Amino acid sequence: MSIKNNLQELKNALNKEVTLVAVSKTKPISAVQEAYNAGQRIFGENKVQEMVGKYEELPKDIKWHMIGHLQRNKIKYMAHFVDLIHGVDSFKTLKEINKQAKKHDRIIHCLLQVKIATEETKFGLTNQEINSILNNEELKTLENITISGFMGMASFTEDKTQVSKEFNSLKTFFETSKNDFNTKNIELKILSMGMSGDYKIAIKNGSNMIRVGSAIFGNRNY
Numbered sequence: 001m002s003i004k005n006n007l008q009e010l011k012n013a014l015n016k017e018v019t020l021v022a023v024s025k026t027k028p029i030s031a032v033q034e035a036y037n038a039g040q041r042i043f044g045e046n047k048v049q050e051m052v053g054k055y056e057e058l059p060k061d062i063k064w065h066m067i068g069h070l071q072r073n074k075i076k077y078m079a080h081f082v083d084l085i086h087g088v089d090s091f092k093t094l095k096e097i098n099k100q101a102k103k104h105d106r107i108i109h110c111l112l113q114v115k116i117a118t119e120e121t122k123f124g125l126t127n128q129e130i131n132s133i134l135n136n137e138e139l140k141t142l143e144n145i146t147i148s149g150f151m152g153m154a155s156f157t158e159d160k161t162q163v164s165k166e167f168n169s170l171k172t173f174f175e176t177s178k179n180d181f182n183t184k185n186i187e188l189k190i191l192s193m194g195m196s197g198d199y200k201i202a203i204k205n206g207s208n209m210i211r212v213g214s215a216i217f218g219n220r221n222y
Contacts, residue, residue: 004038007035007039017208018208019042020212021067023067023217024213025046029057032054035216036059042063044067046068048071048077051078055078055081064082065083066085066087067087072093076100079104084148085109085110085111087151088111089124091136094133094139094142095138098143099144107143107144107145109146110148111150111190112147112151113152113153116166117152127173134186139185140185142185143184145185147185149189149192150174150192151191152193154166154167154202163201164204167198167207170191170193174191191209192211193206193210194210194211195211196212196214
């Protein structure tokens, strides 16, 4: 099937509350343009340099999401255009995002990455570490960022029960945090969970943003 058909089939299966991020990492500009021509406007990249190159070549109404692990020294290269950063896993990173956003007189939206998987390779913060960040008085001084929600990645396993349990644990924590935190730069609205292999389970467990690549663009060449 074509990218256009894949997108249409995927969107037909989603309810309006779920935002689709088309993960275009490693894919050529022509593939992104094809998805754009089919109506997709939100794309996710996991490497800053690749995202910058695509931003420069493609239409400027695209909303670019940084979905990979973020190195603080790379933030300055995308601060003038990035729409949402998914994988923030330290207060130092938040401070650097704020610093770079301020230079461009922008507010950058961020998601805190919560570690829900059992795998050691997955990045993320514990619930306790998230609460520590959200309770940090210094956070109130960071006027050029907004913490817009949480992001989580489930374990890479065939055990759907385990995946569902991990997503559900994040949904519960998200709902609790929404009630506990609501200040000027904390607006917990986005729960980013689910990729090509598990987005259906994620949606059942409350995800309102999914990150899908291969189901749109086909298998990836790493």
